[in-house]
Amino acid sequence: MKLKRKAISIYPSVICLLAASYSSAQSTPSEFAEMSLQELFNTNIYERNGLQNAFSAWTLTYQYKTAEFEGYLDGTKSLSFEDVKGPPSDGSGKTFPVVPTRITQTAHIYGVGYQFNERWQGHLSVPYILQETDHLSLVPGYETFIIKTDGIGDAVISASYNFNSPSWLLSIGLSFPTGSIDEVGDTPREAGNQQVPYTMQLGSGTYDLPVELSYQSSARPNFNLNVSATIRTGTNDRDYRLGNHYSVKARYKFDLSERWKSYAGLTFHYRDSINGQDDSLLLGEPPTIYPASITNPNLYGGEKISGRVGFLWKISDEYRLNAEFGKPIYQSLNGPQPKEQWRSALSVSKSY
Numbered sequence: 001m002k003l004k005r006k007a008i009s010i011y012p013s014v015i016c017l018l019a020a021s022y023s024s025a026q027s028t029p030s031e032f033a034e035m036s037l038q039e040l041f042n043t044n045i046y047e048r049n050g051l052q053n054a055f056s057a058w059t060l061t062y063q064y065k066t067a068e069f070e071g072y073l074d075g076t077k078s079l080s081f082e083d084v085k086g087p088p089s090d091g092s093g094k095t096f097p098v099v100p101t102r103i104t105q106t107a108h109i110y111g112v113g114y115q116f117n118e119r120w121q122g123h124l125s126v127p128y129i130l131q132e133t134d135h136l137s138l139v140p141g142y143e144t145f146i147i148k149t150d151g152i153g154d155a156v157i158s159a160s161y162n163f164n165s166p167s168w169l170l171s172i173g174l175s176f177p178t179g180s181i182d183e184v185g186d187t188p189r190e191a192g193n194q195q196v197p198y199t200m201q202l203g204s205g206t207y208d209l210p211v212e213l214s215y216q217s218s219a220r221p222n223f224n225l226n227v228s229a230t231i232r233t234g235t236n237d238r239d240y241r242l243g244n245h246y247s248v249k250a251r252y253k254f255d256l257s258e259r260w261k262s263y264a265g266l267t268f269h270y271r272d273s274i275n276g277q278d279d280s281l282l283l284g285e286p287p288t289i290y291p292a293s294i295t296n297p298n299l300y301g302g303e304k305i306s307g308r309v310g311f312l313w314k315i316s317d318e319y320r321l322n323a324e325f326g327k328p329i330y331q332s333l334n335g336p337q338p339k340e341q342w343r344s345a346l347s348v349s350k351s352y
Contacts, residue, residue, distance in 0.1 A: 067343035074335030127153035139188035179203020205236025243272030302333035
């Protein structure tokens with residue numbers, strides 16, 4: 001946990017975001033680090049064209065993801081920082097004394113997969129997450145400030161079954177609460193370190209269930225459809241549960257050569273708001289004042305449509321490289337809420 005204060009003025013609490021798969025409403029670092037179970041392994045059954053005994057048992061994958069959020073939306077209406085900055089608001093208010101301005105999320109995701117046979121695969125992934133948020137504030141001494149958090153996120157173990165290679169793939173997993181939900185920082189709420197908001201915590205604090213169904217055509221160009229959900233269970237030790245997340249992704253993949261492929265597609269994401277709340281983030285007696293929008297659990301979630309483009313490179317029989325860039329074309333958020341500007345990912349995999 002690190003903090004850096006800028007040379008100009010003030011600003012409280014903490015900030016936000018970035019999400020799983022490609023695009024969603026405001027997300028926590030834990031949600032940002034979620035990977036599509038299919039995307040964990042670029043050398044999966046689909047890339048082998050259904051050839052029996054033509055697969056390697058082990059696959060190692062590394063993915064680097066980054067995303068940036070800046071500006072605000074209330075529904076589809078754009079808001080300036082000055083529209084959001086103001087006296088403390090209650091549960092129905094739209095202004096806050098602390099305003100996150102720019103949020104950068106980064107994740108290093110390490111995965112290992114084992115293919116038992118032409119039907120069954122097993123996967124394990126562990127993320128290392130970094131987040132940095134710039135703030136503005138009405139609080140003297142905190143007019144501008146930056147808070148950073150970093151550490152291990154939630155680990156995911158999953159299994160995939162290929163129904164009719166290379167057409168249908170079903171993946172079911174379990175996410176373990178290995179990421180911290182007790183990160184602290186020097187916010188304007190009071191002197192010293194305090195609990196930072198949901199958008200700065202590294203894990204969900206609950207056992208979660210990622211489920212995914214994928215279809216891939218055998219025609220050229222290749223069409224892929226992916227439907228996924230992350231279902232949260234229970235309530236964590238700080239009395240809240242992150243929202244469920246649902247997405248639909250479609251893409252066309254084009255063969256440029258035997259080793260190069262490119263693709264373009266659209267992703268629709270819907271995310272619920274947070275259930276429950278961490279009262280330590282609030283001000284007042286009773287604690288009903290939200291010092292920043294990201295401390296209000298109702299100002300999370302919404303829907304988003306993003307365009308994405310990428311390429312796949314078969315470097316050799318063992319190595320694959322995948323690069324992707326995505327940008328929202330429509331966002332309707334439970335606001336005021338920070339809006340996503342862009343996100344990118346680069347992954348390398350090796351088969352044994």
